[in-house]
Amino acid sequence: MKVKKPTMLDIANQVGVTKATVSMVLNKKDELISPETRDKILKVADELGYIPNSFARSLITKKSGTIGIIIPDITNPFFAEIARAIEDEANRLQYNVIFCNTDNQVPKEESAIRLLIGKLVDGVIFIAGGTSETSLALLNQHAVSFVLVDRYIPGCEDYPGVYCMSDDGVMDGVRHLYEKGRRKIAYVRGPRELRVFEYRVNAYKEMMTTLGIYDERYVYEVLPSLEAGIAVTEQIARDVPDVDGIIYCNDMTAMGGLKALTRLGYHVPRDISIIGYDNIKISQFIEPELTTVAQPIAEMGEAACNLLINIINEVPLKEQKIFLYAELVVRGTS
Amino acid sequence: MKVKKPTMLDIANQVGVTKATVSMVLNKKDELISPETRDKILKVADELGYIPNSFARSLITKKSGTIGIIIPDITNPFFAEIARAIEDEANRLQYNVIFCNTDNQVPKEESAIRLLIGKLVDGVIFIAGGTSETSLALLNQHAVSFVLVDRYIPGCEDYPGVYCMSDDGVMDGVRHLYEKGRRKIAYVRGPRELRVFEYRVNAYKEMMTTLGIYDERYVYEVLPSLEAGIAVTEQIARDVPDVDGIIYCNDMTAMGGLKALTRLGYHVPRDISIIGYDNIKISQFIEPELTTVAQPIAEMGEAACNLLINIINEVPLKEQKIFLYAELVVRGTS
DNA sequence: CTGAAAGCGCTAACAC
């Protein structure tokens, strides 16, 4: 365990040059270094198993080649998928990533941001847990570039970000059920603090109203999760026994709903249709497969990463807000 | 964007002391600092929004307070859950984590390790993709502490690690199906390169033989995934139409199997019983819920993290290998 | 083509 790691100085001594020369060679700024010394340096570096100390480099360059990702919970499939997409794109562009889970708690967000700033991340991709103005203030104060993804922060709609427009997708979902003959279509919405859920339920209301079948008693609110999906669906079945369609604010909740309905003896989609939102991978793992309003999850992650890195590199951008669109995917539950 | 971050020197100047004093105060080594200067320093640090530059500190202390986690794929629920457990425990112990996905490819493992070494991680938790001796050699060469989790590496059985013993759990599963009257029990195994899969299928063979119902034609091999689970299950239904039980090497594959069987018109568990392995969260998301041989995923992550940090701190340990046990959890599919 | 020298922000002896 007491093996000292080789440094540039070790290489320099062994080759008989100075570390400045070694530095230039190893950083490919070797136009004016003689091929012989260059090859010798490369050779010795390889023999010694030299790995540059990125801290020393970052200290001086003020860049870490790392971006931070702040996410509510990596075990939530939606976030895992987006995180993976970001990481892949970051790696492609020669960046590394550090993840921080916040469980939607603002204090955890702030400590994550402190951590990331201390590690000199070049930028941060931020999926907010709610009203996170103070977290953003921290980032601004320390002049760290950032990009918002998926979730709006009230009052911060003008920050750079990647958002998914849900209206058309949700409306298509409602219309799709209507065309299947469904009339009593309930909606399970997420918490009011999160703007995204507001948009989704509003689209539902609008289309239901247009179709002349809106009834406010059909709208239920939950903290989205599988368990909540089960509970609320049992509730709906009690309140509106002849309900024939349920649209959920996300896939996890919808999967819980499917479970509850099956247990209650409903046959999906014969007796009732259900629709989720997100299109996480596991929505296809079940049978019947979940009809859902699909977010382009991978594209969102990729776009966020690209946007951030462009901002970091001060590439002039016409628009720092990117809008993608959710789309209805009809599968087995409708 | 051009706001210079405050450093210790800024604080020192403003208070009228030197940065050494500031350093001691901020690191809580302030027994011999007068309360007045201490408070003044703390106050100014707060006003300036000072965040220590962890690189500068790490450069000198040779520690980063960070551990690396090398994992095949974070979108795989099993790994996401273990990663999250590791992260939580690490945070509790004041460590941060950096994740690297390898997609089970050895070259990606090696570049991940180089990255982590360059970032001076204090240790690495390693879920190997296969025969990763060279990756381990790199870690050894650079004197980086590491801990293996879940997967054995052939020839490296004696490295510190956290492993889950599957034998009893799998045998209990076979016996359980036998007691339900099942006799034609197939097994879907994972790839031979991964030792864990070898152990699981061997336990199956042993119990099947003991019960006098082993037939080698019932054993199928796949690269575990939902899709593979579907495909292999269709194959089994063709080969052995009167199969009445299938045990899978993991939950994802079993979920694919359940899907395939349902589509083929089998009723699970009336016509056929199935059992998975892992007990990932989503195994309870489906209906019927999956009977499975549960690994204590969270405990594995937690134990790995603790073990690693003990090794890093050179805490003398009686045993650097931790064995946990998988256990049959009977739910709806058996 | 290569060397010398300065310095990034911080810690840790050792003075005073």
Add this chain to the structure above:
DNA sequence: GTGTTAGCGCTTTCAG
């Protein structure tokens, strides 16, 4: 109680 000093490993002018 606090300052001085050196140096971690690296990059980057500027000389030569």
